[in-house]
Amino acid sequence: MSQFEVEHVQDVGDGARLLSLRPLTADDCFTYKAGQYVTVGFERFGRRSPVRCFSIVSSPSQPELQIAVRVEGKFTRALDEIQSGEIMYVQGPFGDFTLDPLYDRNVVFMAAGIGITPFISLLRQVRDQKLPCTITLLYRTGRSGDVLFKDELLQLQSQIPNFHIVFFTGERGKAQIPGAVILPESITERRLQQITAGQFGGVSYFICGPSGFMNSMEKILLRNGVRNDRIITESFNQSSKLSLGSHWSAQRLTYVFATLLLVVGVGGIMALDLDRTISKQVSAQTMNTMPNATANNSSSVTTDDSTTSTTPTPTTTTQTQQTYYQQPMSSVS
Amino acid sequence: MKRLQQQRQALGSDCLLTLVVDDAFNAEPMFISLWQQIGRFEATFSRFQPDSELTYVNEQAGQQTPVSSEFIALVTVAKDLAERTGGLYNPFVLPSLQRAGYKGSWPDPQAGLVQTDFTDRRLVPFSELRVGSTWVQLPTSAAIDFGGIGKGYLLDQLTDWLHAQGVDNYWLSLGGDILCSGNDVTGEPWTIGIQGVDQQHAVGTVQGKGGRLAIATSGVTKRRGPSWHHIIDPRTGRPADTDVLTATIATTAAVEADVFAKCAVIVGSSAAVEWLKSHTIDTYLVQYKKGTDVQILTEGNIT
Numbered sequence: 001m002s003q004f005e006v007e008h009v010q011d012v013g014d015g016a017r018l019l020s021l022r023p024l025t026a027d028d029c030f031t032y033k034a035g036q037y038v039t040v041g042f043e044r045f046g047r048r049s050p051v052r053c054f055s056i057v058s059s060p061s062q063p064e065l066q067i068a069v070r071v072e073g074k075f076t077r078a079l080d081e082i083q084s085g086e087i088m089y090v091q092g093p094f095g096d097f098t099l100d101p102l103y104d105r106n107v108v109f110m111a112a113g114i115g116i117t118p119f120i121s122l123l124r125q126v127r128d129q130k131l132p133c134t135i136t137l138l139y140r141t142g143r144s145g146d147v148l149f150k151d152e153l154l155q156l157q158s159q160i161p162n163f164h165i166v167f168f169t170g171e172r173g174k175a176q177i178p179g180a181v182i183l184p185e186s187i188t189e190r191r192l193q194q195i196t197a198g199q200f201g202g203v204s205y206f207i208c209g210p211s212g213f214m215n216s217m218e219k220i221l222l223r224n225g226v227r228n229d230r231i232i233t234e235s236f237n238q239s240s241k242l243s244l245g246s247h248w249s250a251q252r253l254t255y256v257f258a259t260l261l262l263v264v265g266v267g268g269i270m271a272l273d274l275d276r277t278i279s280k281q282v283s284a285q286t287m288n289t290m291p292n293a294t295a296n297n298s299s300s301v302t303t304d305d306s307t308t309s310t311t312p313t314p315t316t317t318t319q320t321q322q323t324y325y326q327q328p329m330s331s332v333s
Numbered sequence: 334m335k336r337l338q339q340q341r342q343a344l345g346s347d348c349l350l351t352l353v354v355d356d357a358f359n360a361e362p363m364f365i366s367l368w369q370q371i372g373r374f375e376a377t378f379s380r381f382q383p384d385s386e387l388t389y390v391n392e393q394a395g396q397q398t399p400v401s402s403e404f405i406a407l408v409t410v411a412k413d414l415a416e417r418t419g420g421l422y423n424p425f426v427l428p429s430l431q432r433a434g435y436k437g438s439w440p441d442p443q444a445g446l447v448q449t450d451f452t453d454r455r456l457v458p459f460s461e462l463r464v465g466s467t468w469v470q471l472p473t474s475a476a477i478d479f480g481g482i483g484k485g486y487l488l489d490q491l492t493d494w495l496h497a498q499g500v501d502n503y504w505l506s507l508g509g510d511i512l513c514s515g516n517d518v519t520g521e522p523w524t525i526g527i528q529g530v531d532q533q534h535a536v537g538t539v540q541g542k543g544g545r546l547a548i549a550t551s552g553v554t555k556r557r558g559p560s561w562h563h564i565i566d567p568r569t570g571r572p573a574d575t576d577v578l579t580a581t582i583a584t585t586a587a588v589e590a591d592v593f594a595k596c597a598v599i600v601g602s603s604a605a606v607e608w609l610k611s612h613t614i615d616t617y618l619v620q621y622k623k624g625t626d627v628q629i630l631t632e633g634n635i636t
Contacts, residue, residue, distance in 0.1 A: 102384070106373050132382055134372040136365060162343075162372030164365050181361050194362040197370055197494055202401070325338055326349055329535060330581055331509035331528040332552040333346065333484055333591070 001041075001091045002028035006084050007064060013148045016070040016114065017080060018057060021088060023065075030092070034059050034125035035099065035118045035206075035234070038092030040067060044078055048089070052076075055117040055208075055234070056093065059124035065090065068117045068148070097206065097234040098122075101131050104204040108196065110187065110217050112140040112209025116148050118234055119208065123156045123163070134162040136195060138187055140213060141169050147177060154179055166195065189220045200224045208234040334502075336518040339364050343371045344484060345381070346508030352495075353502035353518050363498060367491055371507070374487050377403060380427065380478045383448035387477065391427075391451055395473035397465070407479055407486055408464055414482060414592045415459040417612070421596040423567035425462075427478035428454040433572050435563050451476035456570045485549055485591030488512040492545065492587075510549045512587045513541050527635070530554050530578045530620050530627055537618050537635045539583050547587035551594035552579030552620075566599050573599045576621045580605065583616035583633065606630060 004021035012018045023029045032038075034056070041051035052075050058066035071080045082088070097118050099107070109119045116139060126133055141147050147167060154177070157165050167182045168191075183191065196203065205226060207217050214233055221231055263271065337360050338351040350367055354360045379385045390398050400408075411424045431452045454476045462477070463470040471477055479486070484507040491505055492512050502515030504523050513523040525548050526535035532554060539548055553562035553575065566573040580597035582590040593614055597605040602621035609617050609632075616633030 105376055106369075132376055132384055134369060134376055136369055162368075162376070164368055166362070166365055181365060183361065191362055194359075194498070195366050195369070197366045198497075325336065325351075326340070327526060328349075328351070328504045328506060328511050328513060328523060329509070329526040329528050330506075330511050330539075330548040330550045331532065332550050332554050332579055333507070333509040 001089050002030060004028060004065060004088050004090050006082055006086045006088060009082070009084060012068060012152075013150055014070065014146045016068050016148050018066055018068050019082065019088075020058075020064045020066050021090065022063075024087070028090075032056055032060060032065075032093035033098040034121040035097040036093035036095045036121075037097075037118070037234075038065070038067070038090050038094070040079075041089040042079065042082060042086065049075065049078065051089070051091070052079075053094075055097075055121065057117050057120050059121055059128050061128045062124070068114065068120075070114050070148075095234065097208065097232060099125065099131070099133070101129075101133070105133055106203045107133050107135045108203055108205050109135060109137040110140075110205060110207045110209070111137065112213040113146065114148060115209030115213070115234075116153075117208075119206070120149050120152065122206070123153075123160065126163070127156060127160050135160070135164070137163070137165045138192075138195070139165060139167050140187055140209065141167060150177060187217065189223070192220055193224070200226045204230050204232065206232045206234075211235060334518050335360075337364070339368075341368060343368070344375050344487075344507055347506075348508065349504075349506040351504045352500060353515070354500065363495070363500065366494075367505075370491060370494065371487065374403075374483070374490075377401070378407065378479050378483055380449060380480065387479070388449055390469060390471065391449075391476045394454070394471040394475055397463075397468045397470045399468050402467075404469070405464065405467070407482075408462070408469055408477075410486060410588060411479060411482055412459060412462065412464065414588070418592060418596050420458065420567055421599055422481055422592045423456070423459050424477050424479055424481060425457050425459055425475045426481075426565040426567055426570070427451055427476040429456050429565045429570040430478065430480075430563060433563070433565065456565075456567060481595055482588050482591050484508055484510045485547070485586075485588035488547065488587035510547075510587060510591055512545070512547045514545045516541075516543060525583075527581045527618050528579075536620065536629065537581075537631065539616065539635050542634075545585050546583060547585060547590045548581060548583045549587060549590035549594045550579050550581040551591070551598050552577070553598065554578055564595055564598050575599060575601045576623070577602050577605060577619055578622055578627065579620045581618040581635075582609070582614055583635070584614060589614075602628075602630060606632070 003024040005024055006019055007022045008020040010018045037053050037055045039051040040054050041049045054067040056065065057068050058064060069076055069079050071077050099122055111119050119137060153165055157163055165180060167177060167180055168187050169182055169184050170186055205221055207214050214235060218231055334353055334355050336351060336353050338349060340347065340349050348371065350364060352360050377386045380387055382388060386401060386404055390400060414422050428451050431450060454474050457472050457475045461472045488505055488507055488510060492514060495503060504511060504513035511525055513525060516522050522541035522543050525539045527537040528550065529536040551564060553564060562572050564573045575598055577598045580594045582594045584590050593612060597609055597619060600608045602619060605619050616635060618635050619630040621628055
């Protein structure tokens with residue numbers, strides 16, 4: 001586990017904070033890919049906290065490691081109090097929510113709530129490495145104030161060619177994001193068909209957000225003939241991924257099986273007492289290595305209802321909207 | 334009804350999309366989709382991007398190369414136009430174009446990348462291209478480029494898509510190639526200007542009739558020297574030696590307008606009218622040089 005020092009804390013909207021971390025020593029450095037996540041723990045009152053999963057927000061070309069935190073429970077409330085100079089314990093990276101520049105040329109990013117965080121990392125990578133991707137980001141927020149990284153997203157849109165954002169605010173007429181396309185509705189099948197021009201094939205779809213949102217998006221894509229291998233998801237409930245990581249070493253598996261055999265082989269009260277004791281030990285040790293990711297940076301955004309459809313008028317126009325009308329003129333092309 | 338317009342840089346030029354819709358809310362996803370389709374096309378067919386499918390096909394010249402269905406569709410159109418123009422349009426002019434100095438994208442044509450430099454190859458007849466249902470095979474020494482038809486072809490694709498979406502009133506401009514349909518927000522048909530050789534003022538206009546109208550202008554006015562421009566004559570492999578400064582064609586298919594305008598430039602003013610008529614083009618405006626004057630040949634619905 002690497003040790004990082006909190007270098008900087010910054011508000012990124014809707015009560016979320018961006019923590020910039022620097023490795024304490026050269027040995028604490030590790031390489032990662034944009035879109036991956038890490039587990040993070042810290043100390044409070046001399047005791048080590050459990051760890052939780054957080055998507056990496058920074059791009060690999062940045063010197064610091066960044067994660068975003070929004071207060072949702074005990075852990076994030078404690079983490080929210082972290083100040084510059086404090087030490088955090090970081091392990092990773094994990095996950096396959098990454099771009100393959102050769103394969104993922106046409107990409108649709110679908111995010112909801114705090115699920116935007118890995119996309120910030122991916123977009124920074126696309127910008128920094130000038131990857132020739134055509135990207136559309138569909139960002140489902142709860143209300144206009146929930147747009148995390150709003151300023152950076154708009155800046156990225158101006159910096160990355162062929163990158164377009166559509167904000168789905170889900171609340172009629174209240175969104176105000178100058179220079180952005182805002183649809184006050186949910187991400188519906190009809191909208192997706194429009195935005196992709198009905199050409200669902202040959203496009204990679206990255207989805208990150210609450211499970212309800214991810215399920216509804218995945219169903220729409222599959223219904224429209226998108227191949228499974230073209231749908232890349234990142235659930236905040238990542239315990240299964242972690243359990244397949246290096247923590248499940250042969251030694252640990254042997255320990256678990258031996259414990260189970262012992263439990264089965266011993267009868268009576270002694271066996272039950274022993275069983276209880278071992279279970280507590282396993283539980284305690286597992287808690288130290290397998291974060292209960294369900295309580296981490298999950299979004300407060302409610303489940304996206306893919307069947308909801310509204311037809312209000314747009315509240316703003318895109319940044320490319322003309323302030324004056326240009327007449328058509330055929331010129332040397 | 335509302336008229337909405339968006340502008341962006343794409344395909345190495347200014348692109349303008351104008352839609353007339355009754356529901357502005359629904360127009361936003363359409364704009365997004367149109368820009369996405371344009372971006373996708375550029376990523377696939379750009380000769381300036383080292384990892385485009387087009388560059389990949391050029392790198393694989395001499396071998397049967399699996400390609401996308403989009404590539405097959407475009408190369409099929411290119412082959413058809415090469416035959417219809419008797420070879421005056423030839424997408425194998427890329428080595429000649431690059432030797433003429435056009436290695437990079439406008440406005441910096443000399444700033445090409447090594448990976449996309451095919452100046453060591455040669456111009457070959459387009460009939461030497463082999464096309465299968467899922468693959469193409471370029472002659473070993475050739476390199477292909479769809480710069481001559483790309484914008485027109487894409488305009489046709491975009492307009493087909495818009496009609497499928499139920500949008501009938503719009504005009505789209507990709508770097509000066511225009512395709513319009515239906516009427517303006519006033520209910521009047523679109524009026525398209527034709528740019529003069531001064532690249533500022535219109536020398537004529539074409540009035541739409543409510544249907545589909547494509548207008549493309551080709552010319553040598555973007556040259557950077559007395560005989561250095563980007564329209565290659567496939568018969569010589571050199572920039573066309575022509576007195577035509579610009580040729581504007583109006584027809585129903587943008588890809589045809591694009592190609593025939595270039596052919597009119599190549600054949601010169603003395604042969605342009607006959608050549609266009611023989612290819613059933615009846616609306617055109619040709620600006621050509623006569624001494625120090627600029628003369629205009631025009632026919633059809635141009636005022």
